[in-house]
Amino acid sequence: MTPYAIPGSAIHTNNGFWGKKQHLNATVTLPAVQARFAETGRFAAWDLAWQEGQEGKPHIYWDSDVAKWIEGVAYSILHHPDPALEAFVDRLVDKLVAHQEADGYFNSYYQQVEPQRRWQERQNHELYCAGHLMEAAVAYHKATGKDKLLKALCRYADYIDRVFRVERSAAFLTPGHEEIELALVRLYEHTGEERYLTLSRYFLDTRGTQPEKQYDFTKDDASYDQSHQPVRRQREATGHAVRAMYLYAAMADVARHTEDAELLEACRRLFHNVTTRRMYVTGGIGSTRAGEAFTYDYDLLNDTAYAETCAAIGLVLFARRMSLLEPDSRYADAAERALYNGVLSGLSLSGDRFFYENPLELDPAQPRGGWRNPLFPITRRPSVFDCSCCPPNLNRLLANIGEGVYTRWGDTLYVHQYMDSDCTDPAAPLTQRTAYPYEGRVTLTYTGDVPLRLALRIPGWCRSFTLTVNGQAAAYTMERGYAVMTVAAGAVAVLDMAMPVTYVEAHPRVGEDAGRVAVTRGPLVYCLEGADNGRTLRDIRLDAAAPVTVEEHRTFGQILRIPARRRADFDGLYRPATGDFVSLTATLIPYHAFANREECEMLVWTLADNLY
Incomplete structure (x- = not known):
């Protein structure tokens, strides 16, 4: 039985939680990212007018940033028409088509900076950028019916197929940063061209079968980019978390289209490892800044958590695809956890500032940067990063939030996510x-x-x-x-x-959270902030036996108020334990809304009395 995923274009959100997020994305976030990309030269790079010595030197990943933004525009204008944004994208498409090589190649970095080095550096994101351009092309054609970008990217895909699968003339075999594998499946689904599915499977089948070039800092540890083993033999989520999620999503896609039972079983193993051993309670994944990577089972530090926004988005993409392979609520549960917590925390409530990293604890007093300690995440969201992969990724996810709500399996309609909405697809x-x-x-x-x-x-x-x-x-x-x-x-x-407040404990092997609890209500994880509760949040003990007050809040949607206590301050550094406590009513806000006020402490995992 072939499942049918109801497209996000058919899901019309109203004025509920996600409807408001989509409106904010359309009116604030997309234009904000557009402005930052214009300032940094990402759009101008497609003029192919840069010369050595000038400012605005193109970067190897800029094309992927622009492509994700175009994809976000495509989804958004289906529900929030914007002729100006659409016209802007049309001009970008004209630039790409005008500068595409005769063989189909387009890359604004290599065509201007290193034109003689095409397909020589595995880790320089050529295939990654091409993949995101393919996704943008499919989305824009679906949204507008305009096929100029789609035709250009089909030519590019045909060229890549010839170079990598037929001629094998590139200096490497597989992408250093996975993404094109899932993009090729999307191109296949949209065009019906079998060659694109074949190429995607070729990249998967080839990965991990022989040594390939790694970054110097990995010291040839191929687990960094998941090429340490053939993909069907992999059992644990390793290396760069975003790369891993894009790879696993592609594996799920190919398993579905080719009925590959071995590949499906690998996807099950990897999903289980991620969600039961290596995922934060917020749905964040990738616990270390070193390589933006997974480490080992139960290693989930809070104040140095990396938990990249793109990685949480990648988990959503992987989980959605697993829901197309088999109807099991674990997949939609994981997507929900990430969406409401570790994804949305990447965006400010104002819609124009972004977190790359999403820690579960903040203390502004911790020294950051330089020689002191580079591990602690920043405490405030900036408007742009040098590596701005997360903002346009949020653009495209929010604009297409309806994808993954429904799946039709024969005569059964599965409802995976709940949101105030109307569906116009006759299958749902x-x-x-x-x-x-x-x-x-x-x-x-x-x-x-x-x-x-x-x-x-x-x-x-x-x-x-x-x-x-x-x-x-x-x-x-x-x-x-x-x-x-x-x-x-x-x-x-x-x-x-029923949606009571729940005190969640971590597995005993998550030593960072021993003796502490996370407070949740429904799909939302809550946190303490110093703006409400003063300093030394780690010393606050919630009274788990006391009634919890759930209050509507204009800014945060809902907040929780819980009776608590903390130790009284004292002079000196140590003293005999006295049991001297001060009572307070602790205020908790949704985790995704932290760091939207003054700079202050934040804490997810807290102490609690009277738990049992």
């Missing part, structure tokens, strides 16, 4: 009305003409729920985390999930 004639993630009640109205099997995900955080259809208790069965029932035309189903 459904509306959702909900205040999720702040409330657990979701009203789903089926507007189809014939009976339908409806499978509603019961999130992993949910311990109690009721389900009714047309006001009567529904008859359903639980299948791999989904409540499955048959509904008639015009049915109104109400899923009401």
Whole structure:
């Protein structure tokens, strides 16, 4: 049975949580990234007018930044038409087409800076940039019907296929930074050209079969870019976290299209390792700045957490693809955890500032940079980075947030995510009305003409729920985390999930979190900030037995107030333990909203009394 993923273009968010995020992305974030890219020369690089000695020297990854931004525009204008942005993209497309080589090649760095070094440096992102351009081309054609960019990238893909698979004339075999593998599958799905799927599989099959050039700092440790073993034999998530997620997403794609059982089993193993051994409670992944990488099982430090925004986005992409391979709620659970926490924390509430790293603890007093200690993440979101991969990645994810909400498997419609929205795809004639993630009640109205099997995900955080259809208790069965029932035309189903505050503990081997808890409610992880709770947040003890007050908040959506205590301050450094405490009411805000006020401490994992 071939699953059908309902496209994000068919999901129309209303004025709920994600509708507001999409509107902010369309009106603030996309223009903000556009302005920063203009300032830094990323768009001008496509003029191919740079000469040695001038400012604005193109960088090896700039094309990928621009491509992701174009992809974000494509998704956004489907729901928020913007003729000016569309015209701007058209001009960029004209530049690319005008400067594309006769053989199909386009790369603004190599065509201007090192024209004689094409396909010589495996780690210089040529294939990575090409992949993102392919994704942009598919998205822009779907959004506008304009095929100029698509035709150009098909020519480029044909050229890459000839160089790497047919002639094997490049100086390396596989991409140093994976991405083109999943992009080729998207190009195949859109055009029907089998050659692109074949090339994607070729890159996967070839990876890890023989030594290839690595960065000097890795000292030839090929696990950094997941080329230490053939992909079907890999069991643990290793190396650069973004590279890993893009690779695993492509593996899932190819496994689905080719019915490759061995590749599917590898995807299952890797997903399990990521989500049960190497993922933060926020859905962040990649715990170390050294190589922006995974380390080892249960190594999840908080104040030096790297947890790159792009890595969390990559986890969402991987999880969505796993949901297309088999209906299991674990995949949508992981996507949800990342989306509401470790992804959104990468964007300011104002929509124009960004975090590359997303730590779970901040102390502004910690020295940063220089010789002191370069490991602690920054405490404030800047408007742009030198390596600005995350901002346009947020653009495209938010603009296409509806992707991954529904999957149709034969006569069964799976509801993976909950958001206030209307679906216009005839395969999923459904509306959702909900205040999720702040409330657990979701009203789903089926507007189809014939009976339908409806499978509603019961999130992993949910311990109690009721389900009714047309006001009567529904008859359903639980299948791999989904409540499955048959509904008639015009049915109104109400899923009401209890959403209490939960104190979450980490596995005993996560030593960093021993004796501490994370506070969650529904899909949201909460944190303490010094702006509300003063300094020395690590000393606050929440009273887990006390009632929690859930308050609506204009800025943060909802906040929690929990009775707590902390030790009284004293002179000196040490003293005999006295049990001298000061009472307070602790305020917790959603983790994704931290660092939007004054610079201050932040803490996710906190002490708690009366837990058991």
